[in-house]
Amino acid sequence: MQRDEIRSNMTLSPLIRIIAVRLAQALATAWVLATLCFAFVHALPGDAALRIAAARVGEDRLTQEITDRIRREEGLDRPLIVQYAHWIGRLAQGDLGNSLVTRKPVLSELAYHARFTLGLGLAGWLLSYLIALPLGLSAGLRPGGAVDRTSQGVAVLLASTPSFLIGILLISLFALSLRWLPPAGYRTGWHMLLPALTLALGLAAYSVRVIRNAVVDVRSAFFMTFAQIRGLDPATAFRRHGVRSAAIPIVTFMALQMGYVIDGFVVIETLFNYPGLGDLLIKSLLARDVPMIMGTGIIIGLMFALANLLADLACLWLDPRQRLQGAT
Amino acid sequence: MSAIATLGISNNAAPLGLRVGIALIAVLALLCLIGPWLPLADPNAQDLLRTLAAPSLAHPLGTDHLGRSILSRTVHGAPRSLGIAVICVAIATSVGLLLGLVAAAGNRWTDGLIMRLADLVLAFPGLLLALLLAGLMGGGIIPMMIGIKLTLWPQFARMARATARVTLQEAHVEAARLAGLSQLHILRHHLLPPVLRQTISLATLGVGAAILSISSLGFLGLGLQPPTPEWGAMISELLPYVAEAPVQMAAPCLMIVTSVLGFTLLGEGLTAQLVGSDT
């Protein structure tokens, strides 16, 4: 059985397999979101054509004629299954429709807001590793030491704090008490610092521990001792053999953390009134702007799949076992 | 958040964490049980003449922007946040375990179907699916619970399946089968003990994650609807007045951190003791 698995995996290049899996993930999220939104639109009580007409021309100028025309145009008189196929077909062509609130095309709205979120996500992520790498490394190199124990305590506390609370604490401290930084909104690059720091602290709580444990595990591996028996001094042994091995669990965890990044920016953007995708998603949800909700959800899903793909590729590059064997 | 992750507390800190965690959860459980019977003000009674009042004898933690007693609202919020979290995790755990065991014992098609379903849910990052469901269905307790359970079960199913598949290969299961012991006997005495051992710490961490999710949804306005006293929603309501009413703000904040901390410490401690920290 084991042998069969190995052989079947060797026939498919690991690179192609990884890309196929993540592509399937992206398509699956898009399909589920589209179906969810379709079901929602058709599950609402009342006449769908009437609602669309009201949204387009306004309640006061609504006539039976317009409603009937929209019913024909939008195919609302056809069977549900045909409408569903049409709905998915339009999505497959990349047509996300117009926002019900601003009337602008969903795609252009997404393109505008996505920049802010990408900036925030990237800044928060980089900042988190600026904090976590030195802390995690020094804790891992001296397990049980002062850095290890302190960082563990702070990590447990931070991991138990919802991100909006971290944000509120930072606002109270840096914006309201010290008045160093602007509390909310987005006009200058300084406006990004507090949201990014909020995100980074939540991320670093976990990554400090993951980095610390990866370093401890690698250092206690026998091949590290044997490298010293071979004649390398401890520092050289860690540089040559330890860093790469420790990097694999850390990179794998980075992808897992993307889930936290996305939760994080949805909540943090709302808190800081920051014009990114998360803020857009919550506003659309509260306004029941279905095309906007679907578009935002799909973009976030794609970002998640892409982040996973990058982490997979990084692991593939780091780990010859995956490259040559395909088995994990 | 919704993806349950362990911090991997070191082994020498775990026993202390375990004791502190149990103590915190015991205090919170007591609060949940006796809180509603304490002689406190009505959590929804407004007093527009005394808004954002400083702590006094009548309102020991002060009042909010509508003059409601913060102490009363905080105490009444406990059974909601904790109760919903525990119920969500209990249901998600049972469903996940059941599906995971069926997948492990079933044929290729059952296994494939259940695991692809889990993959589908896990393809959504963090709270996104719960957020969309709660948002589209208009907030409130039921959509929120459905959303949280939906995002939690795949982790339990995956874990149960992985443990069960390893256990089913072990010699004691083969010996039991050769002896003709019933499937039910094998399930109860050979399969469930190791699976539950793995589950208990994951479920405890899951309760902490669920409390975070509930308060986040409440904060975003997509969870429990006003005027229900819920910690996340209370924080969101008090946010504009944070400078004038720091004490009022601190009460629900501390409750969230304390309860998540309790379950995190307990879960991490159990992981270190039962599963071993080699994760």
Place this chain on the structure above:
Amino acid sequence: MNTPHLTIDSLRIASAKSAGQMLVDGVSLTIPKGKSLCVIGETGSGKSLVAQAVMGLLPPGLAVSGSIQIATGTAINAGDVSALRGLWSHTTSIIPQEPGAAFDPLMRIGPQLGGWPQQSQAEISAALATVDLPASAKRLYPFQLSGGMAQRVLVAHAMLSDASLVIADEPTKGLDGPRIAQVIALLRHLRDSGKTVLVITHDLNVARGLGGEVVVMRDGLIVERGEADQVLREPAHAYTRSWLAADPGHWAACETCLQADDIVLAAHHLTGGHDTAQPLFRDLHLHVHKGEVLAVVGPSGAGKTTLGNVLLGLMPPMSGEVSWAGCDPYRDPNGARRLRRRYQKLHQDPTTVFTPHRTMGAQLGDVVDVTRQALEPDHLPALMDRLKLSPQLLTRRVGEVSGGEAQRLALARLLLMNPALLVADEPTSRLDPIVQQQTMMLLRGIVAEDGLSLVLISHQRNLVTAVADEIVELGIQNVSSARSMLHLAVEESAVS
């Protein structure tokens, strides 16, 4: 007389936790330059601790005293870990128990073989050639090496290094006959190239094959020492004598006086394995009479366990038929259900056949319940007595009994089902030699008394010849010499 190259003087190692329990109690030994010495002993004899002490690799929490002197250096306090570690690479080196774990899994072998300072590529290739590995092995990653290949790479490394003292810690652990001979040849090679070799082993064959001096350890003490030839031929100490007698090659020949009237198990044209293109065995015929012992031997990976599972009705064969006293378990489900409990398996690792959460008594009770047979009230006590098991063991869980006890309890559970045939899959390979002998003799006695049939699966040819009436030999049929090294390595790692 040669000058001593390694001198260990009254080495004492005590566990700091359990109040001064001595793990190694006053071990002194010397090895002259360019010679070898084997420390032999059973699990828990403290022999591995001696090796770890010399390398400065003892786990923390031990109280250590005594001195160690290597080459021309001064005597070092055995507790001075950093001084002992300072000798690594230029004076001492080790071939560890788990050869696979010694290399960085993410880096090719070549760069890891060069020590510090870097060896030239030509030197590395030459060292690999002396252990029969092609120069292309440098390009392999550690996961592509089988256990045997990794060990050869480690020997090549020891030859490349400046270390004059090489310690081999259990070099034959988990290996079977032909591979043990290879390891002995490698160790000889190492010694003949001028290295001083200290071998830690539980395997008498290694001591016998390598020659040189032998030290026998038991409970932390050296009970006997001398030249290998002499110690192994005329042991002076009672413990060494009983150990030698436990070696299957010395057991009394089997009595084949049992009446073999009817056939309990038969197989015709049996072909089976995991891969239809490469069955592990083909067109196999066998018959087991009542009371007969049939042995299945062959190297690891030859399909012995698979054959056992096929015979037990656990895994359908690719073709051919199995017959349980005339009923084919794969074609006659009713017959299979009726006879299920009469065809049983004694597993290799007795600690895994009991679920860790239930007491032994409860698990034996499960079987009594399900067989629904009216047993005499003293049936179980009598059985326990017969298997030399104390009744107190029934209140314990599997983690609280020894390996030998667990295997006898497993046997007790099988006997409760009144079986006709047992398939015993390497039933004693995890046990120490003396326990192995006791367990195997007990099994043989019970088979003879109860008229049971036994299919004994083993890689130990001498054990089998001591016990079996008939032998089936499986060979590796699926490895052709034309395969590339990579394929071979992947295959070996899949099998093991």
